[in-house]
Amino acid sequence: MFKRLKRRRSGRDIEQGAAKSRRGFGSRLAGIFERSRITDADWEELEETLISGDVGLDLAIELTEAIRDRVKSDGIKDPDALLGAAREVLIDALRVNGVSEPPAGKPIVILVVGVNGSGKTTTVAKLAHFLQEMGKTSVLAAADTFRAGAIDQLEIWGRRLDLRVVAQAPGSDPAAVAFDAASAAVATKADYLIVDTAGRLQTNRNLMNELRKVRRVLAGRIESAPHEVLLVLDGLTGQNGLAQAREFHADVGVSGIVLAKLDSSAKGGVVFAVTKELEVPVKFAGTGESIEDLAPFDAEEFVDALMRSGN
Amino acid sequence: MFDRLSERLDGALKRITRRGIVRESDVNDALREVRRALLEADVNFKVVKEFTASVREAALGKEVLESVTPGQLVIKIVHDELTRLLGSESAGLARSSEGPTVVLVVGLQGSGKTTSAAKLALQLKQKGERPLLAAADTKRPAAMEQLVTLGNQIDVATHREGPKSKAEHIARNAVDKARAGGLSHVIVDSAGRLQIDDDMMSEIQRVAKQTKPHEVLFVADAMTGQEAVTVAAEFDKRVPLTGLVLAKLDGDARGGAALSIRSVTGVPIKFTTATEKLEPLEVFHPDRLASRILGMGDVVTFVEQAQEIIDEQAAIKLEKKIRKASFGLDDFLEQLEQVKKMGPLSKVLDMMPGMGKLARNQEVADALEGDQMKRVAAIIQSMTPYERANPEIINGSRRRRIARGSGTTPRDVNQLLNQFREVRKMMKALAGGKIPGGMGAFGGFPGL
Numbered sequence: 001m002f003k004r005l006k007r008r009r010s011g012r013d014i015e016q017g018a019a020k021s022r023r024g025f026g027s028r029l030a031g032i033f034e035r036s037r038i039t040d041a042d043w044e045e046l047e048e049t050l051i052s053g054d055v056g057l058d059l060a061i062e063l064t065e066a067i068r069d070r071v072k073s074d075g076i077k078d079p080d081a082l083l084g085a086a087r088e089v090l091i092d093a094l095r096v097n098g099v100s101e102p103p104a105g106k107p108i109v110i111l112v113v114g115v116n117g118s119g120k121t122t123t124v125a126k127l128a129h130f131l132q133e134m135g136k137t138s139v140l141a142a143a144d145t146f147r148a149g150a151i152d153q154l155e156i157w158g159r160r161l162d163l164r165v166v167a168q169a170p171g172s173d174p175a176a177v178a179f180d181a182a183s184a185a186v187a188t189k190a191d192y193l194i195v196d197t198a199g200r201l202q203t204n205r206n207l208m209n210e211l212r213k214v215r216r217v218l219a220g221r222i223e224s225a226p227h228e229v230l231l232v233l234d235g236l237t238g239q240n241g242l243a244q245a246r247e248f249h250a251d252v253g254v255s256g257i258v259l260a261k262l263d264s265s266a267k268g269g270v271v272f273a274v275t276k277e278l279e280v281p282v283k284f285a286g287t288g289e290s291i292e293d294l295a296p297f298d299a300e301e302f303v304d305a306l307m308r309s310g311n
Numbered sequence: 312m313f314d315r316l317s318e319r320l321d322g323a324l325k326r327i328t329r330r331g332i333v334r335e336s337d338v339n340d341a342l343r344e345v346r347r348a349l350l351e352a353d354v355n356f357k358v359v360k361e362f363t364a365s366v367r368e369a370a371l372g373k374e375v376l377e378s379v380t381p382g383q384l385v386i387k388i389v390h391d392e393l394t395r396l397l398g399s400e401s402a403g404l405a406r407s408s409e410g411p412t413v414v415l416v417v418g419l420q421g422s423g424k425t426t427s428a429a430k431l432a433l434q435l436k437q438k439g440e441r442p443l444l445a446a447a448d449t450k451r452p453a454a455m456e457q458l459v460t461l462g463n464q465i466d467v468a469t470h471r472e473g474p475k476s477k478a479e480h481i482a483r484n485a486v487d488k489a490r491a492g493g494l495s496h497v498i499v500d501s502a503g504r505l506q507i508d509d510d511m512m513s514e515i516q517r518v519a520k521q522t523k524p525h526e527v528l529f530v531a532d533a534m535t536g537q538e539a540v541t542v543a544a545e546f547d548k549r550v551p552l553t554g555l556v557l558a559k560l561d562g563d564a565r566g567g568a569a570l571s572i573r574s575v576t577g578v579p580i581k582f583t584t585a586t587e588k589l590e591p592l593e594v595f596h597p598d599r600l601a602s603r604i605l606g607m608g609d610v611v612t613f614v615e616q617a618q619e620i621i622d623e624q625a626a627i628k629l630e631k632k633i634r635k636a637s638f639g640l641d642d643f644l645e646q647l648e649q650v651k652k653m654g655p656l657s658k659v660l661d662m663m664p665g666m667g668k669l670a671r672n673q674e675v676a677d678a679l680e681g682d683q684m685k686r687v688a689a690i691i692q693s694m695t696p697y698e699r700a701n702p703e704i705i706n707g708s709r710r711r712r713i714a715r716g717s718g719t720t721p722r723d724v725n726q727l728l729n730q731f732r733e734v735r736k737m738m739k740a741l742a743g744g745k746i747p748g749g750m751g752a753f754g755g756f757p758g759l
Contacts, residue, residue, distance in 0.1 A: 048356060051350060051356045051537070052355075052356055052537050053537070054353075054536035054537050054538075056350075056351070057346075057347055057350040057351060115534070115559070115562070115586075116421070116423070116559060116586045117420070117421025117422060117423055117532060117559070118421060119420065119421055147457070148456070148457045148458075148460035148461050148464075149453040149454065149456045149457025149458075149460060150453075150457075152452070152453035152456045152457075153451070153452045153453035153454075153457075155453075156452035156453055157452060170460075199586070200586075201559065201561060201562035201563075201586055202562065202563075203561070203562050203563050204561075204562075204586075234421060234532070234534070236419070236532070236535050236536055236538050236539070236542070237532075237534050237535065237536055238353030238534060238535060238536025238537065238539075238564075238567070238568065239351055239352075239353055239536065239565075240353070240534040240562065240563065240564035240565070241534070241536075243563055243564075244534075261419075261420065261421075261505075263505065264419070264505045264506070264507060264538070264542070265506070265507060265538050265541050265542070266538055267537075267538070269536075270536065289420075289508075
């Protein structure tokens with residue numbers, strides 16, 4: 001749904017974020033491409049580069065094989081062309097077909113979910129700012145009623161952005177907050193309703209059921225809501241990221257990933273596995289600490305940053 | 312938390328334990344599985360490389376080829392290496408010799424610092440200490456409110472200042488306040504920061520300079536991937552770390568990051584914590600973690616524990632009995648009681664090669680624990696000494712008498728006798744070294 005917004009912003013932010021993180025690292029991959037002959041050790045290094053970017057062992061092997069096949073079938077000999085082939089294979093792997101467009105009505109409801117500390121509340125604020133820049137209004141729902149200070153945090157963002165934040169007392173029912181906020185969004189004719197939720201580990205059955213209830217309540221109040229369920233993944237997350245995506249997807253149907261905290265040395269390679277298994281695309285990348293630091297995900301920039309990684 | 316990794320290693324090493332001689336190809340197979348398991352657990356790939364290399368080196372040595380059961384040795388080597396990687400000591404919190412002990416809590420955004428700070432305060436308070444929390448996260452909106460709220464929940468005072476105060480001043484003032492008030496600890500919660508953010512890293516250095524912390528605890532998210540090492544190493548460079556807190560361990564993340572950080576920085580893991588509820592931090596035990604990682608066998612710890620508890624003389628006597636098959640119900644009970652001293656039986660089983668899965672079987676665990684154990688003891692104690700030494704003489708009327716005496720049924724008595732016969736049969740085989748698979752690693756250890 002954010003496709004049309006995507007063109008407006010370049011992926012420069014990821015690039016800059018990643019550039020920050022490259023300080024102090026040698027680019028192992030560069031070594032491969034400086035030579036004219038490709039050896040087995042080089043393929044192994046490519047595999048390791050992917051592993052060190054949290055792609056995961058199985059997928060790293062698979063992607064390296066795919067790149068090898070491509071190089072073979074295209075009869076590629078020179079290193080530059082190989083780099084190009086590798087990029088293509090990796091970018092392809094992040095492509096998801098049939099991403100649906102949002103409905104015409106409003107408000108468009110975005111439910112933001114994720115494990116503890118992944119960066120949900122900050123993402124909600126950044127997303128609201130991003131939409132504001134597009135001339136769209138949002139209502140924010142403080143449905144994280146569990147973490148101490150979460151409501152305050154969202155309200156502070158709301159004041160800074162001059163947006164309405166619907167909240168209740170700490171410890172109240174998140175579904176009730178979501179319902180109130182949905183009503184407020186309809187009444188004020190807001191373009192978007194963004195619902196912040198409490199962090200929860202995907203293994204916690206009770207909290208996952210609570211989230212299902214939030215989803216149900218939203219659907220009951222606004223037709224076909226939520227229109228987007230964004231799972232915020234910490235860019236530093238390792239292989240558990242797949243388990244997170246799998247469980248959240250099974251419970252509340254994730255429509256997109258927000259890869260947060262990509263400005264550190266994080267590579268976020270686990271999204272390859274997520275995309276492959278669940279066919280859920282990465283939609284946004286969090287690239288820094290200020291409110292502007294959220295950009296539509298750019299697979300090319302992401303892959304380039306990953307390829308330049310390696311410890 | 313580490314269960315799946317355990318099962319992986321279990322599967323890989325089973326192949327070796329089943330064969331008589333370790334060939335290079337076996338070791339390679341096993342190490343491939345070890346590598347896979349560790350990488351899936353997010354252990355840094357360089358650490359994995361070193362790990363597998365040292366295991367290979369040790370496993371392909373002469374010793375292995377000459378040992379009677381090579382599988383045992385490979386398991387032991389994997390275990391030893393893992394223990395070495397985790398560090399062997401279980402380190403507590405340092406203490407100030409004079410004035411309040413200052414604990415600085417640092418880490419990335421969202422790793423769990425604020426919650427960990429409160430949980431540490433709770434732990435100290437429960438020990439009778441008088442901690443003070445210091446809200447020095449001036450960056451994240453409402454972070455100070457969060458700490459104050461948590462402090463109120465656990466009834467620990469929080470020092471906070473206005474929004475314009477600098478982190479180092481808040482921390483410094485908190486230490487002064489604690490000193491003046493005769494408090495035992497100051498726990499400084501700092502803002503989450505990226506290791507590559509130079510301004511923020513300078514800030515934490517200023518905080519450290521102003522407060523001279525006795526402990527600098529790095530809070531690491533158990534779900535962190537390959538970069539954990541880089542992040543921790545960079546923090547360590549700027550504010551020398553004294554301990555790790557492994558947070559969010561209640562999920563299904565395998566927490567390999569902790570191994571990586573420990574192995575690369577040498578900083579000991581001191582506490583672990585879960586996401587839900589405000590409970591005290593849990594003290595971290597590297598040895599237990601190694602056991603869990605291996606699952607199929609913390610052979611060394613198990614053997615050590617067994618040795619501590621079972622008198623060596625008694626063990627020799629017992630071994631003779633086993634060899635002569637004169638092992639009676641008295642010995643059986645004694646064994647059960649000794650095993651009981653080592654902890655819950657399911658835990659003991661967990662430490663045995665190939666038994667991890669069995670221990671996780673609920674029926675088995677239930678049968679081995681609590682009331683069942685008590686019933687077994689009652690039955691045996693209701694027998695005459697002669698019956699205990701010669702269980703085969705127990706007939707119907709004796710069975711009824713024993714059942715009455717122990718408050719059980721003749722069927723229970725029968726069941727126990729059957730179990731005992733099975734155990735005795737198994738032990739004869741053990742003594743002869745004929746048990747295949749994982750159990751072989753315990754050849755000679757009686758009662759199981």
